[in-house]
Amino acid sequence: MRRAEESQLKSPTHDQIVLLAPLTGPIVPLADVPDPVFSGGMFGDGIGIDPLAGKLVAPCAGIVSHLARTGHAVTITTPQGAEVLLHIGIDTVELNGQGFTARVEAGARVEAGDLLIEFDQDAVARSAHSLVSVIAIANSDAFDVIDRAQGFATAGETPLLTLRGKGDAAVQAAAAGAAAMNEVRRAVQLTQPGGLHARPAARA
Numbered sequence: 001m002r003r004a005e006e007s008q009l010k011s012p013t014h015d016q017i018v019l020l021a022p023l024t025g026p027i028v029p030l031a032d033v034p035d036p037v038f039s040g041g042m043f044g045d046g047i048g049i050d051p052l053a054g055k056l057v058a059p060c061a062g063i064v065s066h067l068a069r070t071g072h073a074v075t076i077t078t079p080q081g082a083e084v085l086l087h088i089g090i091d092t093v094e095l096n097g098q099g100f101t102a103r104v105e106a107g108a109r110v111e112a113g114d115l116l117i118e119f120d121q122d123a124v125a126r127s128a129h130s131l132v133s134v135i136a137i138a139n140s141d142a143f144d145v146i147d148r149a150q151g152f153a154t155a156g157e158t159p160l161l162t163l164r165g166k167g168d169a170a171v172q173a174a175a176a177g178a179a180a181m182n183e184v185r186r187a188v189q190l191t192q193p194g195g196l197h198a199r200p201a202a203r204a
Contacts, residue, residue, distance in 0.1 A: 016146070017078055017163040019059040019135065020112050021153035022086050025052040027160070028132055035090045038134045043085055045145045046136035047161060049153055056086060056117040057156045058110040059135065068093070071100030074116050075138060082163055083138040088119055090130040099123040113156035135160065142166055 021027075028048030033039045038048070058076055065083065066075040072092040076084045088100070099120040104110060125131050137143050147162040 015165060017060065017080055017082055017143070018159050019084060019161040019163065020057075021049065021149070021155050021158040021160040022056050022059045022116070022135060023049045023051040023053070023133055023153065024055075024155040025050045025153060027149055027151060027153050030134070030136075033090075033132055033134055034130045035134075038087070038090075038136065041140075043087075043134070044136040044138045044140035046085075046134055047145075047148050048132050048134050049160075050132050051088070051121065053155070054119045054121045055115060055155065056088060056119070056133075058112055058114045058116055059084060059086070059160065061111050062109075064104050064106050064108045064110060064116075067102055067104065067106045070095065070097040071102045071117055072097075072119075074102075074104070076110065080165065081139070082143050085134070085136045085138045086116070087134045087136070088117065088131075089124055089128040089133055092124060092128045095124065095127055098127070137161075137163065 026049070028050055030041065030046050030048060031039050033048040037043065038046075056074070060076060060078050062076040062078040062084070064074060065077040066073075068074065070093055072089065072095065073085065073087040076086070078084065092100075101118045103115045103118060110116070121131065137145065143163045143165055145161050146164045149158055149160050152158075153160055
């Protein structure tokens, strides 16, 4: 068993959300991420990974609620309403998309482990401040991080973060998440009445 999987992650209950690692590499505590905006929690609580492979996968099932035009960041909204921001590297927005290839579209429904973004590690590392990537809970007002892994993470396998909702705020977030999931279901039914697993086109 891998070291990160041997960390003291609690067994999830019905009111908890387990996020798998979206990247493979050493885990970096949020406070050690080399960007004060992230390390200070301005984008929410979370964790970092120093990636060893150029593939970002979905940490959970949900909807692609936002995809950066430059392809360096994506947000997944879970059915429970947690907004999971995945940001590859530091100051990578300045690369204007060079080295990044999105494999999903905004509005797509994804499952844990689905490929979201591919990136050229060498090209990004040469131009970006750092390759350390961040997984942050954008609506941390509604969800607490109650457990987080340490050591080494394997994309799509290692339980990285465990979340638990915060009372009324979590209820409201869950309602928003359910509405987003229902919107995608309606879009699929309208575009593919035969039941094919199509994904809606990107929104403007």
